[in-house]
Amino acid sequence: MDVFATRRFNFSASHRYWREEWSLEQNEAVFGKCTNRYGHGHNYELFVTVAGAVDPITGMVMNMVELKRLVTMVLDQFDHKHLNEDTPYFREVIPTTENLVRVLWGLIEPQLPKGVRLAKLRLYENSDLYAEYFGRQQQATFNRRYEFSAAHRLHAQSLTDEANREIYGKCNNPNGHGHNYQLEVTVDGLIDAQTGMVIDLVDMDRRVQSVLDNWDHRHLDYQVAEFAEQPSTAENIVVVLWQRLEALFGSQLKHLRLWETANNVFDYPLSQH
Ligand SMILES: [Zn+2]
Ligand SMILES: [Zn+2]
Structure with a gap:
């Protein structure tokens, strides 16, 4: 029987929603204020849930200190950065909460130790809005x-x-x-x-x-x-x-x-x- 373990992380970043091939009017109709050319920012909150069997010796699914280390390393690329300008992930895709959580999955998932799986990522853009990703394309x-x-x-x-x-x-x-x-x-x-x-x-x-x-x-x-x-x-x-x-x-x-x-x-x- 798997046990699910969750740890919370924070990072702050700026971003802009903009499609180059669309007109200003079209961008504003779809993205509203998020089109501001100089960007805007959020205090993101990320909940990382891992799952696996409890190790009979350590009594843990995975060492939370190790989870903290590897997720923090991933988030260093994003923390206090401009998502469009300072990271390579949002040249073609808009840095929405949905796309950001999907990108984070792709970076965190391969780093987990054997026998531990990433079960869920929940990313809050603010306390009223979050996206979740389960690794399904x-x-x-x-x-x-x-x-x-x-x-x-x-x-x-x-x-x-x-x-x-x-x-x-x-x-x-x-x-x-x-x-x-x-x-x-x-x-x-x-x-x-x-x-x-x-x-x-x-x-x-x-x-x-x-x-x-x-x-x-x-x-x-x-x-x-x-x-x-x-x-x-x-x-x-x-x-x-x-x-x-x-x-x-x-x-x-x-x-x-x-x-x-x-x-x-x-x-x-x-x-x-
Ligand atoms: Zn935003
Ligand atoms: Zn009542």
Whole structure:
């Protein structure tokens, strides 16, 4: 049985999204602010997950100090550099998060000791956006975080008022209460050779917001049809959001993670993420 071990790394780099053969208008339509000719930068955060059997003598999948050494060596090429100008990897391809994580895989994977495999790389461009790569050619996942603020009341109509108070406690307050919900949407697909993205970001935002705009600054129980009959628990919310977003994204939609508060998080349909 394999055990999975993950270590976190940081590096900072600048980049620019630009296709020479496209007009300024075309570049700006696809890449927006990222076309700025002098570049812009990010504090990247990389999670490296390795997997393998636990060594019976050392009790380890792999020495984390060794993993730190070899990944840091790889990241030295990127840290405090301009990805387009100072590295050889982005002459033809755009240094999107998807392409960068794929390039990092190609550099880290061959360095791992025998018997240890690279299971996953997750690269955050900022806390609201990451790409994951599993070593499957052009295939990657892309995750973006959205927010909506809404009121609700937890109340099961088939139960007595007393039972509702007992089960839901403060959340049963007749006049409701509210949350800043955060929704992480994960899609997957092939990294487009031209744009370097698995999904058009502007289009993804438009589709997600077409759902969330009807929930934001509303009362879920009164203003979202699905919660007229069933309690607006986070479990029910994440399933309803899945149904609505699946209708817009089809099989490209892979996973939803709903944060009701910083302490309560709900995943659907995958058990772990
Ligand atoms: Zn950027
Ligand atoms: Zn609540």
